[in-house]
Amino acid sequence: MAAHTHAADEPAPKVALLNDPKIRAWIFQAVLLVVLAWLVWVGIQNMFANLRAANISSGFGFLGRNAGFAISQSLIEYEQASSTYGRVFMVGLLNTLLVSAVGIVIATILGFIVGIARLSPNWVLARLAAAYIETLRNIPLLLQIFVWYFSVLRLLPSRREALDLGFLGQINISGWYAPRPVLGEGSGLIGWALLIAVVAVVALARWARRRQEATGERLPVLWPAIGLIVGLPLVAYLAAGMPLAFEYPEQGNFGPRGGTRVYPEFIGLLLALSFYTAAFIAEIVRAGILAVNRGQTEASYALGLRPGQTLRLVIVPQALRIIIPPLTSQYLNLTKNSSLAVAIAYPDLVSVFAGTALNQTGQAVEILMMTMLTYLALSLLISAFMNWYNAKMALVER
């Protein structure tokens, strides 16, 4: 490095353009890029030519054709009679996103709890957490998915009957029939009230923090915040004439009808993915906390902070810097592992698109390429977000 800066000080010696190492490096890079692009292009052309020669149909025209099969769980409108393979792709993608997103949230919360519990001075709690981690981390995920799915299925009442959960709806072997909110006239007001409350809480928190930094005086933020978030929508609800009702499921011919249905395949897959990944996250959290010097805890105690505050204000912020990078790869794993859904009939991207649609159209190359590119894009998005978060949490050097 020293030589480099030194050289920059002197006027650069005149050399032929081709001999300039910088320009030469650029040229080589460009040539390499062109060659690579050409190879990929020729490979793809060759592939399609060969597919045609072997009488195997190719191209992406199938995406506009009618699919003609049913999908149990769909977040967007899907009609068996009229929806296309392109729609099937969207339905599968959304189902994958749903189970991954909810799974990541549950796995993170559970992982943090278990990881901290593992370090607890309470012997029973620490042993329980250790047992959880060692068991779940060391059993193949596919087996866990089968165990969750089939044991959950076997425990629940049959399709004609249902277990009444009171205000939570009904549950039986074909899923959980949760009450569905029915929005009446004027219910938009509640949404606006909630939005205003959230903005107000954020403003309040920032103001309180500035105030503390300026004067050292701590203002209560938690209770006013809860009051705002619950209170404002409640006032709006009453003012608009109570427009919100819940539709409860009722007993029908083939079991409960109505309400929002949560499928057992979704529940089984979600539980397996979250509990499995939580075991890994717990270990990452434990490692992160242990990596924070013991002196930090002692200094914090010496300043008079209580154990809870020490954990929240001193240990976790420092531990997060170590936790986030390996946490990212766990999130990626969870998302990719969700493709095991096909084993228990959850209609994710691999199951409906790379499974059923592939079989119906026979266009393996196109469909699998699309599926793989989608997973790649998902993974890159997640890591981009986590890198941004990591940069935000990184140590700010002053």
Add this chain to the structure above:
Amino acid sequence: MKHAIKVLLGSAVVAMTATAASAATLDDVKERGTLKCGVSQGLPGFSNPDADGNWSGLDVDFCKAVAAAVFDDPSKVEYVPLSAKERFTALQSGEVDLLSRNTTWTMSRDTQLGLNFAVVNYYDGQGFMVRKDMNINSALQLSGAAVCTNTGTTTELNVADYFRANNMDYELVAFEKADEVVAAYDAGRCDVYTTDQSGLYAQRLKLTNPDEHMVLPEIISKEPLGPAVRQGDDQWLNVMKWVHFAMLQAEESGVTQDNVEEMKNSDNPTIKRLLGTEGEFGPAIGLENDWAARVISHVGNYGESFARNVGPETPLSISRGINALWTKGGLQYAPPIR
């Protein structure tokens, strides 16, 4: 994803090397010394391994028959268990020489996948199985039912068509492997289990209480199951066709595994041409002249294979029905060997 990668790699290999694999499969098989035969991952009566890994079934018998015709030894078969999803790619890429895996012959599979079908070794149709205590006796009473089935099969589309045609709703629960379909149906996740009727009889044996379940009378589709080979190799296609026809002709002419040696002395010209004591039919498809005699002495005729694997004396107890010879009112018919 592992499957996906396997299928994609397979497809990519087909794509890059498609022309290399297409020619002269028979020569490749002879040179290798074994026949690579794609079978199911376990379907009793059709292709199912026992505890020692010995395969048996109607589809397995077809693999053995082809091996017997080529090598005079039915054991020279390498069985490749394939999922519904993998089967066509495996054949296209040359991973197997012959696909004998209860596969429905459809126009798109025959024309768009680079494959050739030519014979039907089992005429099947899709049916429904339900619990007896549901008191249902027709598929038309199934509106609103949850239906368990396999992904990657024609079954899914037939069910969709049937329910749509009859204005009924249904909830599809589609698994990748047949074992999970059976387990989920057995646990009560679905009201109905649908697949080819032969499959229903076979899978019913795996349920906790087979007697509590019944197969509904409706058949909602045509499912001609047969072997397939790659396009562009007419000689190998002919071997596949005529091995099947020889087994049918043997049954029609009364040639069985036990009497095939005596029958070689028969005066009947049809039998003489079949067993190669007259004419030169074997060399025309690249085989020895006693090719059909080998098939019959090692595997038996079609009727024997049917009775041994799926017939009334087996746990599946399926009657010949439309799979009887044309002379007995069924659909199995072989063009003449002459």
